[in-house]
Amino acid sequence: MLDLAEELHQWAAEGREFAVATVVAVGGSAPRGPGAALAVDGAGTVIGSVSGGCVEGAVYDLCREALRTGHSVLERFGYSDEDAFAVGLTCGGTIEVLITPVAAAAGTVLASALSAAARDEPTALVRVARGPAGLLGHALLVRPDGTYEGGLGGDPDLDRTAAAEARALLEVGRTGTVDISASGARRGSPPTESQGGPHCPGGLSLLVESNVPPPRMIVFGAVDFAAALARAGKFLGYHVTVCDARPVFATRARFPDADEIVVDWPHRYLRRTGTDARTVLCVLTHDAKFDVPLLKEALRRPAAFIGAMGSRRTHEDRDRRLRAEGLAGPELARLRSPIGLDLGARTPEETALSIVAEIVAARRGGTGAPLTGSGTPIHRDAGEDGGATAA
Known part of the structure; x- marks a missing residue:
């Protein structure tokens, strides 16, 4: 109802x-x-x-x-x-x-x-x-x-x-x-009728x-990929925030679909904002001076998904820097990088689709593999529903 x-x-x-x-x-x-x-x-x-x-x-x-x-x-x-x-x-x-x-x-x-x-x-x-x-x-x-x-x-x-x-x-x-x-x-939890x-x-x-209120998606980096991701996040029912330290790029004109635009250093903003087990954090800056302090903060707080954009070389450098900052294996294992599923994406819109596809797969327990010929269940119960709705 x-x-x-x-x-x-x-x-x-x-x-x-x-x-x-x-x-x-x-x-x-x-x-x-x-x-x-x-x-x-x-x-x-x-x-x-x-x-x-x-x-x-x-x-x-x-x-x-x-x-x-x-x-x-x-x-x-x-x-x-x-x-x-x-x-x-x-x-x-x-x-x-x-x-x-x-x-x-x-x-x-x-x-x-x-x-x-x-x-x-x-x-x-x-x-x-x-x-x-x-x-x-x-x-x-x-x-x-x-x-x-x-x-x-x-x-x-x-x-x-x-x-x-x-x-x-x-x-x-x-x-x-x-x-x-x-x-x-x-x-207790007896078997349902469908289970006999x-x-x-x-x-x-x-x-x-x-x-409950919509889950949060916080996108760090006011780049063209972020604009497409903000649109996709809104479509999926997230409350979308775009954060960037550069006021010339973090503007309403560039991100009309975002619920909130924040001009601040990403790690400083994350430190003073709330996250929970439904929050999605997408780091699109692929710049060490932003990424490392931000991810150091992100990987030690509640979140459903933490992903970072960049090449495999960028990821290896980022991983090395984060280890030097004292992050351990279990913390680093939470990071999904390079972010997104392998769709062969090229445009910002295609890249945004690959990112939200990985977010949905992580949320619902999907594999990201084609259903054709897979034999895996189409619908899963990953033990979570929110949503945005519970949504």
Whole structure:
């Protein structure tokens, strides 16, 4: 649901009734992950997607039916070998979708969650995804400090357990499901149905949707490659900062797509700004007087990806200088240099594509190899989702 927060917040403000279908769980080669959403209002207007097209028509009908009945429902879609023309996922995977009607959002927990997410505030929305029919769709809004509002059916112990689990997922920006026993305690991690195991018998499964600010991409070096990389980073949902010590090059005219332009020595700026486990650092200066102090700082702080541009000779010289500054093997192993995948890139735009391709591969656990003939899974769970979205 938070996948569509901005649009749904507007619908709620306008007093529209609507139903939201949210992916709760996936198995196999499903096209979209947990948290992906599709919404339908009372007039039949539809936004979002849960499957990339395979089952959208059936989900649309379920949303219309939920608006009519006022009841939440959990539906499973998969591929049927017996009837290839049946509604299902032609890719061979499975998805479970929770459909929740929202008759009057104003003043509800859902409205508060949508409003907070639309303002880009860190927020976790918890809903009952599996369990007694009467509890489906019950919601809890959890904030970063652990406070919460709403409830999952009147059991305070369940609410406290759910809030603690949601806060933990919110801290790392992840969306997923949590199994809770009938007593309200967190269960272990039993195998999912797609893996042949039961799903929380006698208890509940909760969908936790985390909304966190976009991850940061900091590009050091106000060069033409940086302009193309800023555009690509924005396209992928990053908050992009371009930093360079030279004011004549670090200008808004040269970097219209960047969210922020900083004129400062790169290492000095990095020292005073925040990074976390989702931050991407791209060093494009390929000049030792900038690179070495910057990378000395970068390789000793949290980041998801640290890459530096330059030839192999430049990299060898940079590596030697960093070792002389006291960096050890494990720290240097974090550096991806020369930055980017081997695409044969020549232009700034092609080079930016090779860089963001490596960033995505690192984030999702991909190999960067062609899928043709590889036999490797198309979709992986690298244990991370943010995003930008959780995004």
